[in-house]
Amino acid sequence: MRHHPLQSVLRELLASAVAVAVTTAAIALIDGHVPVLALAVLYILPVLAVAFFFGSVWASATAVAGMLAFNFFFLPPIHTLTMQDSSNWFALGVFVVTAVVVGTLAARARQRAADAEQRERETALVADVATQLLRGMHLEGELERLASRAASTLGVSRARLVLDNGLATTDESPYALGENAGTLFVPAVEEPSASARHRLLPALGALLAVAREREQLARDALAAESLRRSDAAKTAVLRAVSHDFRTPLATIETALGALESREIELSSDDRAGLLDSIRLEHGRLKRLVEDLLDLSRLQADAAHPALELWPANALVEQALDAVHRRDRIEIVLAENLPVVRVDAVQIQRVLVNLLENALRVSPPGEPVTIRVNATRKELLIRVVDRGRGVPADQLERIFEPFHQLDSAGGAGLGLAIARGFATANGGRLWVESLSGQGASFALALPAIETPAEVLS
Amino acid sequence: MSPKPYVLIVDDEPQFLRALATGIRGAGYEVDTAATATEALMKAGLRTPEAIILDLVLPDRSGAEVARELRLWTDVPIVVVSAVDEEQEKITALDAGADDYVTKPFAIGELLARLRAVLRRSGSASGEPVISIGELRIDLEKQSVTVGERLVRLTPHEFSLLSLLARNEGKLMTHKTILREVWGAAYQLESSYLHVYISQLRRKLEPDSAGPGYILTEPRAGYRLVAPASLENP
Numbered sequence: 001m002r003h004h005p006l007q008s009v010l011r012e013l014l015a016s017a018v019a020v021a022v023t024t025a026a027i028a029l030i031d032g033h034v035p036v037l038a039l040a041v042l043y044i045l046p047v048l049a050v051a052f053f054f055g056s057v058w059a060s061a062t063a064v065a066g067m068l069a070f071n072f073f074f075l076p077p078i079h080t081l082t083m084q085d086s087s088n089w090f091a092l093g094v095f096v097v098t099a100v101v102v103g104t105l106a107a108r109a110r111q112r113a114a115d116a117e118q119r120e121r122e123t124a125l126v127a128d129v130a131t132q133l134l135r136g137m138h139l140e141g142e143l144e145r146l147a148s149r150a151a152s153t154l155g156v157s158r159a160r161l162v163l164d165n166g167l168a169t170t171d172e173s174p175y176a177l178g179e180n181a182g183t184l185f186v187p188a189v190e191e192p193s194a195s196a197r198h199r200l201l202p203a204l205g206a207l208l209a210v211a212r213e214r215e216q217l218a219r220d221a222l223a224a225e226s227l228r229r230s231d232a233a234k235t236a237v238l239r240a241v242s243h244d245f246r247t248p249l250a251t252i253e254t255a256l257g258a259l260e261s262r263e264i265e266l267s268s269d270d271r272a273g274l275l276d277s278i279r280l281e282h283g284r285l286k287r288l289v290e291d292l293l294d295l296s297r298l299q300a301d302a303a304h305p306a307l308e309l310w311p312a313n314a315l316v317e318q319a320l321d322a323v324h325r326r327d328r329i330e331i332v333l334a335e336n337l338p339v340v341r342v343d344a345v346q347i348q349r350v351l352v353n354l355l356e357n358a359l360r361v362s363p364p365g366e367p368v369t370i371r372v373n374a375t376r377k378e379l380l381i382r383v384v385d386r387g388r389g390v391p392a393d394q395l396e397r398i399f400e401p402f403h404q405l406d407s408a409g410g411a412g413l414g415l416a417i418a419r420g421f422a423t424a425n426g427g428r429l430w431v432e433s434l435s436g437q438g439a440s441f442a443l444a445l446p447a448i449e450t451p452a453e454v455l456s
Numbered sequence: 457m458s459p460k461p462y463v464l465i466v467d468d469e470p471q472f473l474r475a476l477a478t479g480i481r482g483a484g485y486e487v488d489t490a491a492t493a494t495e496a497l498m499k500a501g502l503r504t505p506e507a508i509i510l511d512l513v514l515p516d517r518s519g520a521e522v523a524r525e526l527r528l529w530t531d532v533p534i535v536v537v538s539a540v541d542e543e544q545e546k547i548t549a550l551d552a553g554a555d556d557y558v559t560k561p562f563a564i565g566e567l568l569a570r571l572r573a574v575l576r577r578s579g580s581a582s583g584e585p586v587i588s589i590g591e592l593r594i595d596l597e598k599q600s601v602t603v604g605e606r607l608v609r610l611t612p613h614e615f616s617l618l619s620l621l622a623r624n625e626g627k628l629m630t631h632k633t634i635l636r637e638v639w640g641a642a643y644q645l646e647s648s649y650l651h652v653y654i655s656q657l658r659r660k661l662e663p664d665s666a667g668p669g670y671i672l673t674e675p676r677a678g679y680r681l682v683a684p685a686s687l688e689n690p
Contacts, residue, residue, distance in 0.1 A: 239541065246539060250561035251472040257564035258479030264564070266482045277475045 012054045016062045019046030024069045036074045037088065040095050043070060047099045051106035059103025067096045115195075121153045122200045129207045139163065139211050146204075150184060153200060154192035160185040163212065177205030180212060240402045240412060244288055248281035255281075291413040294349070295401055298420030305343030305425050309448065312337035312372055312379050315344065319351030320370075325359050328366075334373035338447035346421040347445070350429065353414035354383040354441045361387030361439075378444040385440075390433040398431065418443075460486040461506040461575055466496040466522070467537065468515050476509070479564045480571075493517035497525060500532070507533045507575055509567070510554065512545045520549040527553035533574035535567070547677055550630045557628070557677075573626045587622045590683035592661065592670055594622050601661075608660050613638060617653055618661075621671065621681035630678040654679060 023046050027039045043066030051059035068081065071092060076084050083089060128149065132142060143161045151159035160172070163182040168174045172185040175197065184201065186192060255274040258264050266274070297303050313333055320326050351370075358368040362385045369384040390398060397403050401416040418441075422429035426446050433439035463485045467473045473489050481487045488505070490496035493514045500508065508526070512519035523534050536557040538546040546557055555574045558567050585597045591604045599615055601608040610618065616638045621629060631647040643649065654671060662669035672680050 242541070243539070246560065247469055247472065251469065251475050253561040254472065254479060254564055255475035258475060258482060261479070261483070261565055261568075263568065264479055264482035265484075266478065270478045270482060274475055274478055277471045281471055 012050075012058055016046070016050050016054070016058055016065065019049055020062060020065045020069055022046070023066065024073055027070070027074065031074060037091060039074070040067075040070050040092070043067070043095070044099055044102060047103040048106050051103040052110050055111070056104040056107035059107055060100045063096050063099030063103055066099065067092050070095075118153075118155075118193075118196055119199070122196065122203075125149050125153045125200065126203045126207065129204065129211075133207055133211045133214070139208070139215055147184070150200070150204065151186065154186065154196055156186045156190040156192050158187065163208070175201055177201055177208060179209065181205035181209040237402045241292070245285065248284045248288075251281045252278050252285075288413075291417055294417050295413055295420065298417065298424065303346065303421065303424040305346050305421075307341045307343060307425075309339050309341055310344050310347075311339050312374075312381070315340070315342070315347050315351065316370060316372055316381065318344065319348050319355065322348060322352045323355045323359070328359060328362075328368055329355060330367045330369045332369060332371040336374075337372060338374050338379050340379050340445040341448055342425040342427070342445060343421075346425060347443075350418040350421045350443060351381065351383070353418040354443070357414055358383050358385035358387070358439075358441070361385050363387070374447060377447055379447050381443045381445075383441045383443075384438065386438040389435045389437050390431055390439050391435045395431055395433065399429070460484060462486045462488070462503070463507050463509060463571070464488050464490060464496065464499055464505040465509045466490045466493070466514065466519070467509075467511040468492065468513070469511075476564075476567075480509075480568075483568050485571075491515075493519075493522045496522055500526060500530070504530055505532055506578075507535065507571055509535050509537060509571070510549070512536060512538045512542050512549060518545060518548075520545055520552050520554075523549050523554045524552040531578065533578050535570050535574060537562075537567075543676060547630060550628060550677060551632050555627055577625065577627060587619070587625070589622060589625055589681065590670065592622070592683075594619055603661055610657070610660065614653060614657050614660070618657060618681075621679060624681070626680060626682055628674055628678050628680045634678065 020043070023043055027036075027042055030039060043063070046066060047059050047063045050062040071081055071083065071088075072079060075088055129146060140163070143163070147159045147161035150161065151157065161182060161184055165176075166174065166183045166185065168185055171188050173188045173191070175184045175186070177184055178201075182205070184204075255277045258266065259271065259274055294303075316331065316333070320329060320331070323329065355368060355370065362368055366386040368386075369382075371382045371384060373380055399415050399419040402412040403416075419429045422443055422445075428444045429441065431439050431441050463480055465473060465477055465480065465487060466489070467476065468491050470491070473491065477487045477489050488499055490499050491514075493516045496508070496510070496514075499505075510519045510522060514522070519536060523536070526532060526534065533556075534549075534554040536546060536549045536554045537560055538549075538557055539560045550557065555577075556570050558570060585595065587594045587596065593602045595601075596619055601610055601615065601618065617634065620634060620637050631650055632644045635646060635650055636644040639646070639649070654673075658669065658671055661671070669684050670681055672682055674680065
């Protein structure tokens, strides 16, 4: 804590005077037992004390005051500042010079120690900031703590640290920490010592600048990384799409080439086979194009379901109508199923995609089950397969477009489209699976409360 | 060679395989098919085909690995079927010993032409001291080269390069193969070196021609030596 200058001058003056007075009293007690002139050396003690606490100026003043007091109280004629023996002047002169030199040296040593302590505090602060910096501290969160450390190091009551130029309040003075490093505000009445300021602030500023730069680089790296990931995702999508288009195209081109070529002779069975290949691959391409269109519509929120009331079993029936291998599908319907308000075509797509996925992943001969029941609020349609199941970390990812769990057919669009249409119709679609034990895809659609009335 | 050359087609896309097999069979070949690398190696081992049409992407192993394995015991011509984004795999397969490639989707006529070319090469006896291609005559014993009446002076490396290409007329030779054969294994990655020699050789063989001449460039893959199109059907 710093005090008003006048207060401290008075305090130091008083303390010095008391020190001289105490010494004078002590000499008065001993006087008579030893030659009085030898006792003058005792005034060195208050000089040292004053030098230690208040510095060399006060020490010199104390030395002169002590000399005058000694002359006044102990050297004949007593109680005057004159002297009988003029050789005593010489002795007193030597005493004053010695006292001043000793006092100055003591004050300087004391100052050095104080400086060393101050530097130690500054170094500790800078080291602390550097350590935090190396550990990757979050700068904004540490500003307050750093500011209070800086305040105690600079010997001011409080300080405020901002990372830009900042605005000083009326009772603050700003100290810029250097380019891109921020500003330190301290109370205007408490000016920190210039030397401490000059040593500490640039170091602090340099560290803060590095910390900020580091944070900026981390942010840039993060941005670059996410950009790179989205690029990689796009490349993967492009590769998947181009492969899925190219394979049927290559077959069609080859089959057409064979049909048209004059150097190739074909039986009627060969021709029929080639036409069959073309038809199959054409269907594959058509589905792929439709899937891509659906997906882009869904991603643009342009699915616009045409909502109508539908009984649950009608939805299941029309889905089964559109699946190739109906004979492999086992149907389990609960009683009293609710009606739902959905776009029947879109829900058909959802169920067909789920059923075809289930048929594809199930071992040949194993049935796929479609199980329909209801809770109080929702109609639940489950498609259960006996395939390899979905690993826990893939339960969400399999609904991402172009995500393929294995390379077994499909462009990886079916589940993404199913999820998109389910959501567009106010429903939810998820998968429950234990890896290795098959999977159960569940479609939940909000139930309409009074089915009998609505349908009648 | 049997009256109907036996061709093995390896591809994992069933519809593509069926269409291609029908087409090749209709062009007068005996055809068998394989859908995996294992099946292909097994079938080729049981009865060596006259040629193999090999897809680069197979479910169990890559086409390049199949080519490498086949080359351990047979020189059967291999035509690789690659997609546009399989450039690197294609070159790996050619380096591993495949003879040529077509890029999917392709016209079947193009594949048949490649097939005829590789079959002709594998049937023709090499080892004659003089090779004639179009107007180009290379005397391997005297180490002299003429184009028509004109004597072409070549450095020893240029001559080795030309005779390597000529001995493999029509066959796509990869950069790596040429560099290894002419300059040695230590140089097999120095393809810019090769481009310089090829352009010198072209200047000497085809001083005036602007269009494609004897040496054809297959971008990023290699070179092949052919009779110039203008001389093919005299």
